[in-house]
Amino acid sequence: GAVVSQHPSWVICKSGTSVKIECRSLDFQATTMFWYRQFPKQSLMLMATSNEGSKATYEQGVEKDKFLINHASLTLSTLTVTSAHPEDSSFYICSALGGFGNTIYFGEGSWLTVV
């Protein structure tokens, strides 16, 4: 089946630094990818929709200058958390649209801890 890979699986960074999380579709082309954030024991909240070759569309309340999204190719989207703060610590999950039947496939998620 189609696989969506996220890297890194977990990352710890210092407050004020930036960190990049990658989302790759391994065996299919994904024109659209989605980024979600999930705080512990809470639901997944859609942050933004990433379309290959164009600017991402952010959901209401999500700071586009803080969460930079780049979808440079049909198999890769990146989320960069800029000037990270402890409140940005969360589980970030991407999903990709593509493959047989235009299906949504979720990645395994990336844990971000800001200290």
Place this chain on the structure above:
Amino acid sequence: QQQVKQSPQSLIVQKGGISIINCAYENTAFDYFPWYQQFPGKGPALLIAIRPDVSEKKEGRFTISFNKSAKQFSLHIMDSQPGDSATYFCAASSSGTYKYIFGTGTRLKVLA
């Protein structure tokens, strides 16, 4: 109107029992309703999904019941097993957007 309400928040079921999780939505533009299973520290995995043109869909031990007029849908897990212990999320989306609105989640524990 974009919310998807899910209940119960947590559920404890004996092995072999039936687990039932309910979701309700308001946006009539939603036309795709998937259920996801998530284990701690992992991404969600698709279990089963339904569209409004059918009232029920069954795959193995998992069944979705859909009530279009009430704008409600539910997941039934038959013969629940300890390995089913996880958090379950319902979701909804509209055609063409693929933007999922997730429910609040149900933590299921199946006792051995």
